[in-house]
Amino acid sequence: MLGIKAQTTFDYFYLEAEKCRLAEDYSSAMDLYRHCLDINPEAPEALYNIGLLHLFLRSDSLGTAYIRQACELDANNPYYLETLGALYLNRRDAESAIPVLEKMTVLQSRRSDILSQLVQLYSTVGNTDKAIGALNRIELLEGPSPQLSVEKFRLYKEKGELDSAFIQLQALCDDSPHDMNLRIVVGSQYMQAGDTLKALEIYDEVRRQEPTNTNLQLATMDYYRDCGKEDRYNQMRDSLLCHPESSTPLRVLLLKSYIADVQRDSTYATQLSAAFDTLLARPQKDTEVLIMKAAYQTFSKQPKEAVCQTMRQVLDVDPGNETALRELLQYYAEQNDGKGVEDISRRGLNYHPEEIAYAYYLGMALAEQKKLKDAAEVLQQGLRVRTEEVHPYLVSNVFGVLGDIYYQQQMEQEAFAAYDSALVYKDDNIMCLNNYAYYLSLKNEQLDRAEEMSYRTIRQEPDNITYLDTYAWILFMKGDYAHARSYMDKVVNPEKTDEELLADDKLQGNLIEHAGDIYAHLSEPETALRLWKLAKQKGDDTCTPQLKKKIKRKKYIK
Numbered sequence: 001m002l003g004i005k006a007q008t009t010f011d012y013f014y015l016e017a018e019k020c021r022l023a024e025d026y027s028s029a030m031d032l033y034r035h036c037l038d039i040n041p042e043a044p045e046a047l048y049n050i051g052l053l054h055l056f057l058r059s060d061s062l063g064t065a066y067i068r069q070a071c072e073l074d075a076n077n078p079y080y081l082e083t084l085g086a087l088y089l090n091r092r093d094a095e096s097a098i099p100v101l102e103k104m105t106v107l108q109s110r111r112s113d114i115l116s117q118l119v120q121l122y123s124t125v126g127n128t129d130k131a132i133g134a135l136n137r138i139e140l141l142e143g144p145s146p147q148l149s150v151e152k153f154r155l156y157k158e159k160g161e162l163d164s165a166f167i168q169l170q171a172l173c174d175d176s177p178h179d180m181n182l183r184i185v186v187g188s189q190y191m192q193a194g195d196t197l198k199a200l201e202i203y204d205e206v207r208r209q210e211p212t213n214t215n216l217q218l219a220t221m222d223y224y225r226d227c228g229k230e231d232r233y234n235q236m237r238d239s240l241l242c243h244p245e246s247s248t249p250l251r252v253l254l255l256k257s258y259i260a261d262v263q264r265d266s267t268y269a270t271q272l273s274a275a276f277d278t279l280l281a282r283p284q285k286d287t288e289v290l291i292m293k294a295a296y297q298t299f300s301k302q303p304k305e306a307v308c309q310t311m312r313q314v315l316d317v318d319p320g321n322e323t324a325l326r327e328l329l330q331y332y333a334e335q336n337d338g339k340g341v342e343d344i345s346r347r348g349l350n351y352h353p354e355e356i357a358y359a360y361y362l363g364m365a366l367a368e369q370k371k372l373k374d375a376a377e378v379l380q381q382g383l384r385v386r387t388e389e390v391h392p393y394l395v396s397n398v399f400g401v402l403g404d405i406y407y408q409q410q411m412e413q414e415a416f417a418a419y420d421s422a423l424v425y426k427d428d429n430i431m432c433l434n435n436y437a438y439y440l441s442l443k444n445e446q447l448d449r450a451e452e453m454s455y456r457t458i459r460q461e462p463d464n465i466t467y468l469d470t471y472a473w474i475l476f477m478k479g480d481y482a483h484a485r486s487y488m489d490k491v492v493n494p495e496k497t498d499e500e501l502l503a504d505d506k507l508q509g510n511l512i513e514h515a516g517d518i519y520a521h522l523s524e525p526e527t528a529l530r531l532w533k534l535a536k537q538k539g540d541d542t543c544t545p546q547l548k549k550k551i552k553r554k555k556y557i558k
Contacts, residue, residue, distance in 0.1 A: 013035050017033045078108055105137075115138045132156070196223075238275065241275055241279065248286055255289070276289075276296075287314045287317050287318045307327070333361065346358075354386065360394065383399075396425035399421040412439070416436070451474050465490070472487040473514055509538035509540050509543040516532040525554060535547060
């Protein structure tokens with residue numbers, strides 16, 4: 001035992017250590033706790049806190065050792081024991097955790113949560129008797145419950161003591177004589193134990209009380225399947241599926257079993273399709289069966305058109321159904337179906353105005369129709385009402401599209417501000433980087449920044465001719481013609497024949513014109529004139545108004 005002076009010194013340094021720990025100065029706290037142990041090597045509070053610091057510093061084995069020593073010195077401290085027990089549980093060390101938790105149940109006898117953990121641990125190490133004993137203690141604290149009885153049934157059954165096991169279930173039924181679903185659970189356990197006669201006796205009793213009980217019908221189906229009576233099983237399943245009083249959850253459950261059968265045996269596919277047709281021929285009050293059909297269509301790799309037709313039916317029942325809206329939006333976007341995208345996006349915005357994805361797709365659809373003002377308003381509204389959970393990548397894309405629209409409206413200041421915002425949310429938004437860089441080059445402004453942005457795009461997609469053209473054009477604007485040619489030749493290869501260049505659908509006229517401009521500055525006027533003429537022959541309205549003058553005068557004109 002420490003003397004008064006030593007205890008006073010210990011208390012002083014321990015208090016200072018606590019101050020440092022609370023101030024998150026863990027290094028100083030560790031030194032002070034160690035100094036406390038120099039004064040009193042058997043101080044459990046110092047050992048415990050040093051252990052916690054080691055755990056915080058990811059030194060788990062050392063931290064556990066300190067906390068275990070603290071528990072040995074102060075065996076009746078429930079806080080120390082709980083920490084040590086949690087460490088063992090996290091490591092799934094049942095053998096070490098059990099004595100700690102047993103000690104805790106002595107100190108805190110009314111904590112049923114610790115007893116529940118012991119039940120699991122005893123089961124893990126195969127000590128069924130102790131697991132049952134722990135369950136009995138929980139029952140004394142909290143009273144009987146179906147969960148406890150079923151768990152004790154499982155444990156007795158595991159021991160091979162079937163009589164004791166079924167006593168638990170019978171007691172459960174006696175406590176709740178009017179709960180038919182509970183009786184069905186008992187019947188199913190008898191069925192699993194091989195006592196078919198007892199199970200059927202219980203099922204018959206329930207049938208007399210509640211002939212339309214859904215759980216009874218499902219249990220009876222399982223009985224038919226287990227007995228190999230597949231025809232009776234299928235007949236009963238189809239009857240339940242099509243019965244007008246069957247609930248939607250029941251139908252979904254039965255359809256899932258049908259789909260499982262199809263996975264096991266494809267010959268069931270015809271029956272499943274017929275079941276869907278029968279169910280969906282009636283007016284639908286909810287969407288669960290339709291969603292189930294779409295999921296099955298996807299699983300069975302049916303055409304996307306068929307899946308989307310089902311999703312359209314979902315919207316007929318629930319116009320704001322997000323699953324259907326998103327599935328259809330993705331489908332129409334992949335098909336480049338502008339009208340379909342616009343239709344679904346408008347529906348989505350109507351029911352979910354805070355979802356910026358619908359504003360994004362609608363804005364793009366309107367922009368493609370040259371309805372630039374309407375597109376900008378939709379995107380701006382989407383940005384105003386977006387939720388905080390929206391992904392930054394999507395916000396970046398919205399700002400990027402908004403920038404493109406502003407630029408087409410000759411609102412350059414607003415366009416560049418939108419691009420800057422897009423790059424704040426995602427600094428490697430590749431389409432935004434390319435467009436921003438290209439438009440800066442056209443204005444002959446911030447060319448160094450434009451070059452840096454454009455170079456990042458070709459690093460990501462080195463074969464993208466649009467990004468290569470932008471980079472080459474920026475180098476051209478900076479007067480680095482030889483370097484520009486090395487990139488532009490990857491876009492427009494002058495060694496190809498005229499026929500090959502004209503037949504390449506990816507090559508727009510403006511790309512070929514850019515190549516001609518570069519060759520004109522490399523003192524190769526014949527190549528430049530040839531490329532300018534090919535650009536004109538493309539006839540796709542992408543070339544500059546100066547192209548005709550370039551051809552006529554056989555020289556570059558700004």
